[in-house]
Every structure is written in structure tokens, then in C-alpha cells.
Amino acid sequence: MTGDLAxxxxxxxxxxxxxxxxxxxxxSTGESLREYGRxxxxxxxxxxxxxxxxxxxxxxxxxxxERQLLYVVLALVLLLGYNRYAGLHPDSTWAEVAxxxxxxxxxxxxxxALVLLLxxxxGPEQDGREIVGRIVVEAVTVAIxxxxxxxxLGGDDEMDLGxxxxxxxxxxxxxxxxxxxxVLFAANVAPTEEIVMIGIELPGYQLAVLGLSTMALGTLxxxxxxxxxxxxxxxxxxxxxxxxxxxxxxxxxLVASVIILWLFGRFDGMGPGPILGQTVALAVxxxxxxxxxxxxxxxxxxx
Amino acid sequence: MTKPAKNWLEWTVFAVGLVLVLAxxxxxxxxxxxxxxxxxEILARLGEPRPAQSGHLVPIEVTNVGLATAEDVxxxxxxxxxxxxxxxxxxxxxxxxxxSRREGWVHFRSDPRRGKVSLGPIxxxxx
Numbered sequence: 001m002t003g004d005l006a007x008x009x010x011x012x013x014x015x016x017x018x019x020x021x022x023x024x025x026x027x028s029t030g031e032s033l034r035e036y037g038r039x040x041x042x043x044x045x046x047x048x049x050x051x052x053x054x055x056x057x058x059x060x061x062x063x064x065x066e067r068q069l070l071y072v073v074l075a076l077v078l079l080l081g082y083n084r085y086a087g088l089h090p091d092s093t094w095a096e097v098a099x100x101x102x103x104x105x106x107x108x109x110x111x112x113a114l115v116l117l118l119x120x121x122x123g124p125e126q127d128g129r130e131i132v133g134r135i136v137v138e139a140v141t142v143a144i145x146x147x148x149x150x151x152x153l154g155g156d157d158e159m160d161l162g163x164x165x166x167x168x169x170x171x172x173x174x175x176x177x178x179x180x181x182x183v184l185f186a187a188n189v190a191p192t193e194e195i196v197m198i199g200i201e202l203p204g205y206q207l208a209v210l211g212l213s214t215m216a217l218g219t220l221x222x223x224x225x226x227x228x229x230x231x232x233x234x235x236x237x238x239x240x241x242x243x244x245x246x247x248x249x250x251x252x253x254l255v256a257s258v259i260i261l262w263l264f265g266r267f268d269g270m271g272p273g274p275i276l277g278q279t280v281a282l283a284v285x286x287x288x289x290x291x292x293x294x295x296x297x298x299x300x301x302x303x
Numbered sequence: 304m305t306k307p308a309k310n311w312l313e314w315t316v317f318a319v320g321l322v323l324v325l326a327x328x329x330x331x332x333x334x335x336x337x338x339x340x341x342x343x344e345i346l347a348r349l350g351e352p353r354p355a356q357s358g359h360l361v362p363i364e365v366t367n368v369g370l371a372t373a374e375d376v377x378x379x380x381x382x383x384x385x386x387x388x389x390x391x392x393x394x395x396x397x398x399x400x401x402x403s404r405r406e407g408w409v410h411f412r413s414d415p416r417r418g419k420v421s422l423g424p425i426x427x428x429x430x
Binding site for chain 2: 069072076109126128130132265
């Protein structure tokens with residue numbers, strides 16, 4: 001990953017870069033407010049299904065505190081990655097990226113508490129653990145939504161200029177974006193009973209068909225559907241390149257599915273068959289998110 | 304390291320965010336360390352009966368004082384009348400986390416003060 005940390009022309013205070021090249025300045029409070037507004041909108045847009053899902057509320061007390069802790073820590077790592085590779089201020093230093101990530105997690109926690117309070121899912125009659133659990137389990141997706149919303153729903157203000165000098169997004173950058181997309185989409189359906197039902201009831205051959213269809217769908221999105229940026233951001237080297245891309249995206253989808261399902265306790269007490277079934281069932285959403293994430297969630301490179 | 308260029312609003316949001324994130328992480332770390340392994344332990348308590356439009360209502364308070372969440376908790380309630388007749392009801396609670404309390408009501412046709420209200424054995428699942 002060290003190559004990604006090389007100074008970009010927009011970054012200042014590096015011995016090789018003249019200070020006048022720095023374009024960043026403190027934003028006005030109006031600009032900041034607009035940015036937070038976009039973040040809040042994004043957070044709600046991407047996570048509303050989750051905020052309205054009963055199984056997620058129940059996750060607050062079926063998920064042990066150590067898994068909730070891991071969930072928050074993983075989310076913070078994802079936010080750091082996302083803000084580094086696709087955030088609104090790509091010429092940021094790591095300190096700024098960390099500040100943005102903490103801000104987004106904070107907004108996520110506040111926003112999920114507020115919505116849960118508004119819809120009567122948390123209240124004084126509940127134990128502190130239950131309240132914190134409900135807020136935490138919801139806040140992770142809200143925070144990723146805030147991050148994506150801030151970066152993606154924006155207008156073309158001058159801050160976008162920072163991207164012009166940025167190098168092509170590396171393999172690790174693409175991978176981070178794919179994981180973010182996968183988590184954002186998969187977390188919305190992972191805790192539901194439907195995933196267990198599909199995973200338990202589908203016979204082996206149908207799971208195989210579902211897996212292959214998911215790979216085909218991912219390939220279609222990545223290489224053939226002419227999504228925004230699909231030609232610019234992916235170097236396709238013939239059929240092997242397409243196959244490689246499809247396999248990597250599906251692998252990201254599978255890994256993200258396994259982690260989320262395990263965190264939500266969906267593997268507890270299950271045999272290998274239902275575990276595999278649930279993973280393949282959830283990987284549909286995760287792969288969709290991973291392939292779309294690689295294209296949509298990165299700021300388009302200069303045309 | 305240079306000081307990032309931020310206005311007062313951004314620093315405020317960051318400060319609030321930092322406090323929330325640290326508080327959440329601290330709470331979860333403490334919970335992970337202190338939470339022990341053990342089964343749920345359910346206590347049920349009957350309240351004072353009160354007359355309703357068609358019959359009588361008895362409040363029940365169910366508390367989990369154990370170490371884990373209980374799922375599908377069922378609390379049977381009986382009313383034994385002096386003439387040997389028995390009325391039965393069952394309170395079902397989907398989830399009862401540890402240290403949590405849920406309240407419910409049982410509706411009897413007969414006046415509970417004429418007989419004896421008692422609780423049956425409580426059953427639950429561990430999620």
C-alpha cells in the first residue's frame with residue numbers, strides 16, 4: 001500500500017512539494033453545513049431499510065458485545081479506507097482522513113439514535129446495553145451511508161479539483177471500494193430471516209446456479225453495462241481480465257457476506273450446509289454492492 | 304504533522320463525534336470484559352388484579368436477572384377457583400435481554416380475588 005501514500009500534487013508541507021501547490025483551505029460554515037446535509041441524506045437513504053428491520057433491533061441483544069465492538073472497529077477501518085480512496089477530499093492527509101472518519105461515525109451514531117427514538121425503538125424502559133446495542137448495530141451502516149452520501153451526492157464544487165492530479169486508483173483502492181459497496185448492500189439484508197430461509201431451503205444445484213448468476217451479474221455491471229466510469233476506471237485486458245475481475249469481485253462479495261453473517265450470529269449453531277447456503281444467498285447482494293461500489297463510489301477520474 | 308484546515312463547525316462536529324465514538328468503544332469494551340457466560344434467569348411477579356369491562360385484569364412483570372438473553376419466553380398463569388374450576392393463560396415474550404423487564408397483562412373471566420392466582424413453570428430458548 002505504500003505506493004498509494006506517495007505525495008500527490010495537491011498535498012502540501014511535504015519537502016518535495018512547494019507550499020503554494022496546496023489548494024486546501026478551511027471551508028466556510030455554509031459549505032460545511034451543505035456537506036453534512038448531504039451526509040445525513042446519504043446516511044438515511046442507504047440505511048433506512050436497516051433502521052426499519054426488526055431483526056436488526058433484535059441484533060442488539062442477540063449479538064454479544066465483543067462482536068458489536070468488532071463491528072464498529074471494522075466499520076472505522078472501512079471508513080478510513082473509503083475516505084482515503086474515494087472521499088470528498090482525496091488530497092487529504094491521513095490525519096484529515098481520520099478526522100473525517102470519526103465525524104462520520106459520530107454522525108452515524110447520532111442519526112441512528114435519533115431515528116430509533118423517533119420510531120419508538122429505544123426508550124427509557126430499556127436497559128442501557130439494549131439501547132447502545134440497537135444504536136451501534138444500526139449506526140455502522142448509517143455511518144458508511146453518511147460517508148458515501150457526502151462524497152457522492154455532492155455538487156461539482158471546487159473541492160473536486162483535488163482529484164484531477166490523483167493517480168489512477170490502485171488495486172487496493174479498488175478493493176476498498178468494493179468492500180465498502182459490498183458491506184453497504186449486504187448489511188441491509190444480512191440480518192433478515194429471508195437469508196436463512198433461502199440458505200436452508202435451496203438445494204445444492206440451485207445454490208450453484210445462484211452463485212454463477214451472481215458472478216455473471218457482477219461481470220455485467222463491471223464490464224458491459226457502461227456504468228459511469230466503467231471504461232475509465234477498469235483496465236480490461238481481454239477475456240482473462242474480465243474473468244479475473246469477476247472472480248475478485250465475487251470473492252469480495254463472499255468474504256464480506258461471511259463476515260457480516262458471522263457478526264450477526266447467523267452461523268451460530270449451524271452446520272456447514274446452511275452456512276454455505278446463507279453465504280451464497282447473501283453474496284448476491286454483496287457482489288452487486290461490490291461491483292457497483294467499484295464504479296459508483298469512487299469520484300470519477302478527470303474526463 | 305500539520306493542523307488540518309477546519310472551521311469551528313467542523314471541529315465541533317469532530318469533537319462530538321470523537322466523544323460518541325470513544326464512549327461507544329469504551330462501553331462495548333467494558334461490556335465485553337465484564338459479561339460472563341451463564342444462562343438467563345427469569346423472574347415473574349404478579350400485580351394487583353383490577354376489574355375490566357368484561358372480566359378482570361392481572362398485571363405481570365417479567366425480569367431477566369441472568370447473564371444472557373432469553374428468547375420466546377412463555378409464562379403460564381393459572382387462576383384456581385374454590386369450585387375446582389381453573390382458568391389458564393400464557394404470556395409470550397419474544398426477547399428478554401439480561402437486566403431487562405417486560406410487562407404484560409392476563410385477562411380472566413372470573414374475579415381473581417375469589418380464588419388463587421399462580422404462575423406455572425417458565426420456559427425459554429437461548430438465542
